[in-house]
Amino acid sequence: MDEIYHALPNWAQDVLVTLGLLTPLLVVGLIVLRGFHVGPLLLGLLRRQVWISAVFTALIAVSVALGTGLIAQERGLRQGTARAADKFDLVIAAPGSEITAMLAAVYLQPSDLPLLDGATYAEIAAHPRVSLVAPLGFGDSWRDAPVVGTTAGFVDHLSEGLAAGRPFTAEDEAIAGARVALEIGDSFAPAHGVGDAAEHGAHGDFAYRVVGKMPMTGSPWDRALMVPIESVWSVHGLANGHGPDWDGDIGPPFSPAHFPGTPAALVRAESLGATYSLQAEFSTAQTMAFFPGSVLARLHALMGDIRQVMSVLAVITQVLVTAGVLAGLMMLTRLLARRLALLRALGAPRRFVFALTWSYAATLILTGAAIGLLLGIAASFAIAAAITARTDIVVAATLGWPEIHLVAGFVSLTGLLALLPAYLTMTRPVITDLRG
Amino acid sequence: MTGHAQKLEVSSLTVTGDGGRRLLCVDSLTIAAGSAVVVRGPSGAGKSTFLYALAGMIAPETGQIRWGETDIAPLPEPARAAFRRRNMGFVFQEHLVFEELSAPENAAIAALYSGRADRGRIRDRAAAELARLGLDGVGTRRSDTFSGGERQRIAVARALAGGPGIILADEPTASLDRDNADRLARDLVTLARTEGRTLIAVSHDPALHERADRLIDIVDGRLLEAADG
Incomplete structure (x- = not known):
């Protein structure tokens, strides 16, 4: 039986679970209503007690909406954050907190990270199994957009091809994320720092000119400005990563002696196996190598535990509301x-x-649950839009089987309580x- | 199909209320099948208790209530309800109808809880009774839009829709004006007589007393007088 169930496609398993959850209610309904025609009197009672019925239905709907909205939102957030980390196979940073480094490198959250030195960076870049390595330099901004110093190779990797324009080839050129309010040809002066603490004019008259636009990635990078790492170092009065014999072409290779340091480096290996091997190789006393996906999975596992607790709380809330009803x-x-x-x-x-009495209660429960499901999804859409606007992580809130299972279980349980x-x-x- | 009028035989009947207080005591009473009987007496004398006991809505302490061949006194409540459903029509004092339903829906209310085979018959008969009582063509109007007299006629149609052999009525004209009370008294007795039903009505209304075959007086829970009308 178990084998047959697991051989079914996922949707069929979900349908079976839903039917299983609804079975107690269906069986009770069939037994209770067998041989009777309660419809006209039921409608009459609902009409007669229309306001009280509406209040009870609304209470049930709100409690169901809270539960379903919570689950849909959590799932949307989990999927959105995972999607945003897709391009970050391996991140190498100086030893510290993986979560802090991930938040900074993947989600562009302002953080104070120790730096990787030039020798270490050069060792990574020279590794035969590394196909791409890019420094990531944070700390500047334009309005709300973080200005991130990196290489053209990283921009190409992240964008899989620009939506418009060309890669930067000079220190004063920049690529704008899809949601940045700058178009090709526009100029901007970077401020030192981010948010309210940003110092405007700290970098003098230095300005960038936008030469390319990224496509939408559904990540915080959509609101970022990517500039040559050399310029970030230069405007902060540091060496620009190249020695005296530099030919003027920006980007790698960098000179270890003139490399001011980078908070994090994105690394792409030639194969999946090589990625694991690099992670092991650079997990040392001097370097911290981690998979953002793996850190995220740990966070999601924690969120999952919280979700389970919250799901139970949501069900308890719903049952309590229904008990009140x-x-x-x-x-x-x-x-x-x-x-x-x-x-x-x-x-x-x-x-x-x-x-008659049971069908009256069951009608309120079913109607409230159906409205609650729709309200939950609507609320989830609204919250997802708000989260996307604030974090630039595209959170897609959709009606999923977990919500349907929750509602089916709730309807069945309360239908039995209505006896x-x-x-x-x-x-x-x-x-x-x-x-x- | 109309149910058979049934003879009523009551013996050694006692009904007690809270605290063991005796509400009704009937040594012996016989009512012939097909007769129209009115029960009267002062308020609180036990008239309604008597009627509810005859309907099987109250389980007596002792005694027999034999309708035809069936003694309903020892029956459990579901069996008494089933007997009532199959054999009795009841008209209450305050034109008790389901106000949010239409007249035809009210009159055919028994169709909702009767077997599938009986539903059509009950609905047809309800429509016919409404027509006979002058309420044909009222359509789907909610019953709360009808006058008190009309609502009581809907209640009478409901009582007759199952084709019962027994009609019980508790102060059926009490909440009506004189004209409507006269009309309802005439309708009730006529409908009972023309189809040979046994009618037992509790009433203070002289219009019903005049039309009854027999009057029964109750005082302090006892049948003091049983006079042929």
Whole structure:
């Protein structure tokens, strides 16, 4: 059985899980409603208690929306951050925090990192299994856009071909990320530092001219300006990475003696096996080599644990809200007591009254859950857009099977809980209720 | 199809309320099948309790309530409800109808909880009873848009839609104006007589008393007088 299940495509497994979660509700529904036609009275009760029904439905919808929105958002964020790190196979930095180095190198978060020296960089660059190595120099900005010093090779690797223009070939040329408000031909003067602490004019009259535009990458690099690493070093009064015999062509090779240091270097190996080998080789007392994907996976695992806790909390919240709603329904059934007593006085089976009350509760639960699912997705879209705007990591919020499973489980569980108020209506005294 | 009118035989019936207080005590009573009987008495005398006991809505402490061949007193509640569903129509005092439903839906309410085979028959009969009571062509109007008299006629149509042999009515004219009360009293008795149903109504209304075959008085839970009308 297990083998058959695992042989199924993922979507079929998800459909089966959903059906499995809904089965208790479906079975109960079939048993409870068997032989009865509650539709007209049910619609009548809903019409009669339209505002109370709407409030209960809204409460359920909000609780479901919180749960589904949370899960969809977490998944979207996880996928978005992973996608943003796709191009960063291996990062080598001076020993320190892998997470800090990853946040700086991949997500361009301002950080204070120790530097790799020229000899180490040269050793990496000269390694026979390295196909690309690029220094990454941070610290300058233009408006909200970080200015990152690197090489044309890195820009080509990141962009897989520019959307417009050409690579930089001189120290005063720059490539603009897709979301930077600069076009080819525009000039900008870099400020020292980022954010409110940025010092404008710290680099004198030095200005860059945009010569190329990156395509969208769905990463924070879309809002970055990439410039030759030589210029970053130069404007800070450092050597520009090349010796006195430099021919003036920017980019590698760099002279170890004139290499001021880099917080991180992106490394691309000739093969996947070589990447692992390089990671092992450069994990030393002087260097820290890490896979951003692996660091991210650890973070995601942590987020996953948090997600599981939050999912449980979301379910508990939903169940508590529904328990509150069901308690409200019990009070509501007191408002309906005379009508339910009338049915029994007319000879309606107790089971019919039970079915009517249960189907009323089930209708509120199903409607609330459906609206909540839609609200959750809508809220998730809004939050995803806000996160994308703030971090430039493209977070795609979509309706996924985990949300559907959550809602299916919730609907089934609360549908079963709704049997309780339905049962209580069955046990009420007919004559007392009939007399009001 | 109309249910058979049924003879009622009550013996040694006692109904007690909270704290063991005796609400009703009937030594012996027989009501012939097809007769129209009105029960009267002061407020709190036990008239409604008597009616509800006859309907099987109250389980008596002791005694027999025999409708035809069936003694409903010892039956469990679901069986009494089933007997009521198959054999009785009930009209309540305050024109109790489902206000958000239309007149035809109200009159055919039993179709919602009856077997599939009976649903069509109940709906046809409900429509016919509504027509007989002057409420044909009311369409899908919600019942709360009808006057009190019209609503009580809807309730009568509902009581008759299952084709019961027994009609029980608790102060059916009490909340109506004189004209509507007269009309309903006439309709109830006429409908019972023309189709040979047993009608037992609790009522203070002289219009019903005049039309009854028999009047029964209840005082302090006891049948003090049972006079042929």
